[in-house]
Amino acid sequence: MWEFVNFYLIPGLVLGCIYALGALGITLTFGILRFANFAHGEVMMLGTYLALTMVWLFGLHPLLAALPAMALTALLMLGLDRAFFRPFRSAPTIISVIASFGLMLMIRSAVQVIWGTQPRPILPGVQRPQAWLDGAILLAPKHVWILLATLAIMAAIHLLLTRTRIGKAMRAVADSPELARLTGIPVETVIRATWVVAAATAVAAGVMLAIDTQVETMMGFKMLLPMFAAAILGGIGRPFGAVAGGLVIGVAEELSAYPWLGTAPLLNPAYKSGIAFAIMVAMLVWRPSGLFRGRVL
Amino acid sequence: MDQFYGYGIYAISLLTVGGMYAILTLGLNLQWGFAGLFNAGIAGFFAVGAYVTAILTKPEAPEHLGGYGLPMAPAIAVAMLVAAAIAWAIGRICIRLRSDYLAIATIGIAEILRLILKNETWATNGPRGISSIPRAFEYLPDPWDKLAFMALVLVTVLVIYLALEKAWRSPWGRVMTAIRDSEDAARAAGKDVESFRLQAFVLGSALMALGGAYYGQYTKYFGPDSSDPASVTFLVWVMLIAGGSANNRGAVLGAFLLWTIWSGTQIVTGWLPREISLFGVAIPDVPVRAAYLRIFLIGLVLQVVLQRYSKGILPETRPAVLGRRITRGPEPGRQG
Amino acid sequence: MSVLRLQDIDAGYGDSPILRGVSLHVDPGEVVVVIGPNGAGKSTALKAVFGLLNITAGKVLLEDREITNTPPERVVRQGVCYVPQTGNVFVSLTVQENLEMGAYVRRDDWRPRLKEIYEMFPDLAEKRNQPAGSLSGGQRQMVAMGKALMLDPRILLLDEPTAGLSPRYRGEIFQTVKRINAAGVPILMVEQNARQALAIADRAYVLVDGQNRHEGTGAQLLADPEVARMFLGAKG
Numbered sequence: 001m002w003e004f005v006n007f008y009l010i011p012g013l014v015l016g017c018i019y020a021l022g023a024l025g026i027t028l029t030f031g032i033l034r035f036a037n038f039a040h041g042e043v044m045m046l047g048t049y050l051a052l053t054m055v056w057l058f059g060l061h062p063l064l065a066a067l068p069a070m071a072l073t074a075l076l077m078l079g080l081d082r083a084f085f086r087p088f089r090s091a092p093t094i095i096s097v098i099a100s101f102g103l104m105l106m107i108r109s110a111v112q113v114i115w116g117t118q119p120r121p122i123l124p125g126v127q128r129p130q131a132w133l134d135g136a137i138l139l140a141p142k143h144v145w146i147l148l149a150t151l152a153i154m155a156a157i158h159l160l161l162t163r164t165r166i167g168k169a170m171r172a173v174a175d176s177p178e179l180a181r182l183t184g185i186p187v188e189t190v191i192r193a194t195w196v197v198a199a200a201t202a203v204a205a206g207v208m209l210a211i212d213t214q215v216e217t218m219m220g221f222k223m224l225l226p227m228f229a230a231a232i233l234g235g236i237g238r239p240f241g242a243v244a245g246g247l248v249i250g251v252a253e254e255l256s257a258y259p260w261l262g263t264a265p266l267l268n269p270a271y272k273s274g275i276a277f278a279i280m281v282a283m284l285v286w287r288p289s290g291l292f293r294g295r296v297l
Numbered sequence: 298m299d300q301f302y303g304y305g306i307y308a309i310s311l312l313t314v315g316g317m318y319a320i321l322t323l324g325l326n327l328q329w330g331f332a333g334l335f336n337a338g339i340a341g342f343f344a345v346g347a348y349v350t351a352i353l354t355k356p357e358a359p360e361h362l363g364g365y366g367l368p369m370a371p372a373i374a375v376a377m378l379v380a381a382a383i384a385w386a387i388g389r390i391c392i393r394l395r396s397d398y399l400a401i402a403t404i405g406i407a408e409i410l411r412l413i414l415k416n417e418t419w420a421t422n423g424p425r426g427i428s429s430i431p432r433a434f435e436y437l438p439d440p441w442d443k444l445a446f447m448a449l450v451l452v453t454v455l456v457i458y459l460a461l462e463k464a465w466r467s468p469w470g471r472v473m474t475a476i477r478d479s480e481d482a483a484r485a486a487g488k489d490v491e492s493f494r495l496q497a498f499v500l501g502s503a504l505m506a507l508g509g510a511y512y513g514q515y516t517k518y519f520g521p522d523s524s525d526p527a528s529v530t531f532l533v534w535v536m537l538i539a540g541g542s543a544n545n546r547g548a549v550l551g552a553f554l555l556w557t558i559w560s561g562t563q564i565v566t567g568w569l570p571r572e573i574s575l576f577g578v579a580i581p582d583v584p585v586r587a588a589y590l591r592i593f594l595i596g597l598v599l600q601v602v603l604q605r606y607s608k609g610i611l612p613e614t615r616p617a618v619l620g621r622r623i624t625r626g627p628e629p630g631r632q633g
Numbered sequence: 634m635s636v637l638r639l640q641d642i643d644a645g646y647g648d649s650p651i652l653r654g655v656s657l658h659v660d661p662g663e664v665v666v667v668i669g670p671n672g673a674g675k676s677t678a679l680k681a682v683f684g685l686l687n688i689t690a691g692k693v694l695l696e697d698r699e700i701t702n703t704p705p706e707r708v709v710r711q712g713v714c715y716v717p718q719t720g721n722v723f724v725s726l727t728v729q730e731n732l733e734m735g736a737y738v739r740r741d742d743w744r745p746r747l748k749e750i751y752e753m754f755p756d757l758a759e760k761r762n763q764p765a766g767s768l769s770g771g772q773r774q775m776v777a778m779g780k781a782l783m784l785d786p787r788i789l790l791l792d793e794p795t796a797g798l799s800p801r802y803r804g805e806i807f808q809t810v811k812r813i814n815a816a817g818v819p820i821l822m823v824e825q826n827a828r829q830a831l832a833i834a835d836r837a838y839v840l841v842d843g844q845n846r847h848e849g850t851g852a853q854l855l856a857d858p859e860v861a862r863m864f865l866g867a868k869g
Contacts, residue, residue: 036397038337038404087604094335094396098534099603101337101400105531106596112589116582165737168726172734175723182683182717183780184709184738225408228401270416277405284390284398 006129006138008258009251014143014212016250017150021205022223023230023242024157025198031174031237031295032194033085035096040202040227041220042107043080047073047203048210048219049115052122062122063145066207070200077199078192104221112217119216122207146208153204154243157197161239166193174237174295225273226253229280235294244291249276302440309443311557313515316450317508319552321529322536323457323545324504330543330613331470332497333477334392335400339533340524341407342380342502344414346509347519348421349376351430358429361422369433373510380506381499383410388498393491399498407530414521426520430513450511454549457504461545473497474543531592532559535599541609550611555595562591634696635660636788636819637682637713642691644681650689651677652843657821659788662835664810664820666851668827668864669840675823676718678840679790682821683715684708695787710738714781715790721777724766728757728776731765735780743783750779753812771802775809782813789813791822795829807833827864831855839864 022044029037047069054065084103088095129138161167166189173180173190181187209219230249234241253275256267267275283290321339328334353372357364367375387406391399414421421427434445464470476483476490484490513519532555540551566587573583580586602609635658645651651674659665667675680686682693684704693701695711705715714735723731732750736743751758754775760768765776774794781789791810795803803826811833814820824830831837834851839860847860854860 030397036401038400084600094333094400095603095607097335097397097400098538099600101531101534102596102599102603106593106600109589109592109596113586113593117585165733168730168733169737171726171730172723175725176720179717179720179723180734182705182709182715183734184706184784185734186706225401225405228405232398232401268416271412274409274412277409280405281387281390281402284394284402288394288398 002136004258005136008254010137010139010143012251012254013247014146014250015254016247017146018205018209018212018246019223019226019230019250020243020246021150021153021201021208022227023234023246024201024239026227027231027234027236027239027242027294028170028174028194029198030231032170032177033093033096033191034177035093035100036228037198038097038100038224039080039103039107040100040198041222041224042104042111043073043077043199043220044202044206044223045217045220046076046107046111047199048122048206048215049111051203051207052115052120052210052215055122062207062211063149066204069207070203073203074196074199077195081191081195108217108220115217117217119214121214122210142211146212149204149208153201157201157239160197166190170194170197222273225280226250226276229276229283232280232283232288233290235290235292238290238292238294241290241292241294249279252279306440306443309440309447311560312553313443313447313450314512314560315553315556316447316454317511317515318533318536318556319454319549320450320457320508320511321505321533322540322548322552323454323461324501324508325533325537326501326542326545326548327461327497327504328501329537330548331465331473331477332494333396334494334498334501335396336403336498336501337400337530338403338405338407338410339505340529341403341410342384342505343509343512343529344407344410344519344521344524345380345383346373346376346506347430347513347523348414348427348509349379349506350510351427351513351519352420354431355427355429358422360425361418361427362420369431369514373507376510377503377506380509381503384499384502385495388495392494392498411521411524421521424521426518426523427513428518430517430519432514432517446515450515453507453511458545458549465545469493531599532556532595535595535602537609538599538607539602539609541611541613543613544609544611547609547611547613551609554610559591559595562594563588566591635694636663636696637821638692638694639678639682640692640694642678642681642688642693644677644686644688644691646686650843652681654691655840655843655845656691657838657845657848659819659821661819662814662817664814664822664833664835666830666834666837667821667823667840668825668830668837668854669846670863673840674843675840676792677843679715679792679821679823682708682790683713709784712784712787713790714784714786714788716774716777716781716792716794718792718794718796722765722768722773722780725764727762728765728768729761731776731780732757732783735783739784746783746785750782753782753816754779754809769802770798771805774798774802774806778809778813782818786818788819788821791820793823793825795824795826803829827860828855 026037026040050072051062051065051069054060054068055062080103084099085096088099123142127140127142129140132139161171169185169190170193172185173187177187206219226249230245231242233245233248253272256272256275257265257269260266321343325336325339328336350372352362353365353367353375354369355363356366383406387402391402415424432446433449434442437445472483472488473493476488476493480490536551536555537548539555541547566584569583569587571583572579572581638658640656642652642655643650655678667678669675677686681688684702688702692699695713700708700711723734726734732747736746756772757775757779765773768776794810795806798806807829810820810822822830831851831854837849837851837854838845839847839854847854847857
């Protein structure tokens with residue numbers, strides 16, 4: 001029982017938190033800019049490398065280094081939007097998808113040129129799990145950080161979207177860009193705010209993933225499928241749907257390796273990332289609007 | 298004399314691999330140029346073609362499935378059918394939704410296929426891949442084997458090109474582009490939009506498998522990392538968009554042109570020293586970095602073409618459709 | 634001086650004009666109604682004012698300023714509010730958030746205005762925390778109008794506010810339009826339900842085939858036999 005919790009459920013929740021943060025940006029850009037941004041994973045990866053560089057240069061703790069990295073990546077994202085997405089605002093959205101596809105490879109190869117392809121740890125050493133509840137629950141400190149930081153970021157995003165003018169305007173544009181324009185909401189400003197939020201949450205997700213595992217140039221691409229699956233599962237344009245979707249997929253991936261029948265893992269762990277794909281395909285067949293009645297574009 | 302021989306071999310290899318890319322690009326043109334469908338998983342269909350053909354034609358090997366001893370042609374046909382079946386399944390689910398979903402799903406299917414190829418060691422030899430793949434005409438003496446194989450690839454390109462041109466001008470092709478340009482109008486005219494799109498998607502994916510089948514034969518080795526998205530999916534997209542989407546000649550031209558540039562820059566990166574010093578800072582692993590820089594540059598080419606020359610080198614042209622002349626390809630400004 | 638004046642407008646999508654030489658004006662304090670058969674270009678006229686399609690000839694004046702072909706996001710800032718026929722509320726935002734979005738371009742404190750709107754539409758005050766998408770069609774129209782009024786507009790453009798509503802709600806909407814007008818907001822309204830619309834109109838225009846056909850006070854047009862034959866035959 002505790003083995004199940006410690007080795008399957010908790011890692012699933014930790015992974016789910018990372019997916020959730022990543023999917024948040026996907027669902028916001030999909031909902032507001034109306035295209036599937038394939039470069040999102042690479043933005044996450046780039047931001048993580050920036051955080052890694054801060055750790056190297058200033059000896060910061062990775063969680064602290066994440067903050068300037070988030071800001072830098074957000075700025076960079078605004079530049080990328082201007083250069084590669086803004087020219088296609090009034091074009092069919094599929095052109096933006098192609099542009100994001102190109103940007104995905106540009107960012108990745110740029111990182112590979114600058115930082116090389118060697119995987120690197122962002123948190124030195126190995127953390128021993130600590131015992132909680134009389135030793136029933138084993139939890140490494142870094143996992144506690146990840147869970148708490150995710151909760152804090154979620155709360156901040158919730159406040160942003162429901163309490164601030166720009167947050168409400170983001171929801172309004174996601175709802176109907178045409179009406180937003182007629183209402184006088186400056187859609188370009190809203191788009192910029194969306195990129196800032198998407199980039200910042202992506203970097204947060206990337207740094208947490210790096211703390212949990214390591215920094216490598218394929219980390220963004222590997223996250224892409226689970227993040228899209230989480231966004232679709234929760235319903236496009238539904239931030240909290242994306243969070244729920246991320247948690248479901250993270251937990252499902254870890255639980256798929258539990259020996260439910262007999263002693264062997266139910267599913268070969270090598271196929272873990274197939275879970276996200278399977279869930280996504282099932283949603284597209286059964287209910288493309290997602291669990292929380294998002295938009296079917 | 299030796300030098301000329303070397304140039305000749307290089308030219309043959311350019312034309313052979315360029316021809317394979319032309320097959321892939323024509324397949325993508327069928328999907329994107331004709332039907333406006335986004336396929337981000339070209340590498341997956343490509344790999345299916347290579348693996349299935351290799352397994353069916355190779356003599357029995359202890360490391361992986363094999364020993365079926367099928368002749369080349371039926372093996373390739375089976376490979377194309379397998380790719381078509383995968384495309385049909387994914388298309389059935391996603392084609393009724395907006396193109397973004399198909400894009401996500403195809404990138405997903407390519408990843409899943411890669412996982413399978415990597416992990417089902419009993420069938421695919423896992424990460425080590427399949428080697429000594431039989432190649433058509435390899436029993437001929439050098440250089441006739443290479444020439445004959447090149448001719449096979451180029452004839453295939455020609456046949457596909459002629460077939461697609463015929464399809465393009467047929468009522469089928471007209472319906473296809475009418476759907477691409479105005480789905481609602483085509484639906485109102487009573488066309489089964491989903492079915493037409495599915496046909497284009499399935500046929501295009503089968504062509505991609507054909508390209509993969511040839512590629513596996515040509516290199517005589519195929520592994521799960523032979524088809525990483527950078528070098529296949531992405532290059533094919535750039536080839537089509539730069540050459541001119543919805544124009545079969547543009548697709549072929551783009552494939553040969555981009556492949557020549559791509560392979561030329563590969564030679565250049567091979568000449569680079571292992572380490573250079575820039576402003577007093579030593580930069581190690583120069584050739585590796587330069588290889589990634591190439592991918593970066595090809596990405597940049599895509600962006601520039603998309604923004605400045607969205608019609609490509611040879612833009613779409615077609616006779617009157619729906620009563621008026623349309624000379625636009627799938628480009629910014631079109632309602633999609 | 635008229636609040637809004639259209640002078641010999643040609644407008645349409647691309648190169649095929651829908652409006653040909655349309656002129657109309659709205660004076661301070663007026664409710665002006667535009668009626669006409671389907672496809673006569675009534676809604677097109679509103680969209681042209683709001684910069685949603687291209688005006689190829691003629692001028693649009695807001696008071697003494699020309700606003701011909703000004704894009705919608707700038708027309709709003711000049712105090713023209715437009716309520717489209719459909720899709721006129723943010724369905725996933727609450728009623729109050731919709732009203733707040735209506736005030737987006739205001740730099741001053743909009744809360745006193747919110748209170749006034751709730752006084753004008755007590756139903757909305759009750760449902761302020763419900764998503765607008767959960768309201769009935771008539772209530773959504775109220776939200777849409779309230780949202781437009783948050784700006785204290787110089788003129789309100791309404792595109793067929795009663796389309797698709799049951800007769801009971803229609804009456805309510807026309808009453809609301811009158812109340813809004815009584816509060817001092819000039820209104821230019823396009824309507825299908827000609828009889829009821831003319832009953833509350835100070836003046837009205839009949840557009841046919843993208844051109845002015847008749848014009849007069851609401852009462853005059855109600856009494857005009859040709860107008861009666863064309864639009865009032867079926868019970869409006």
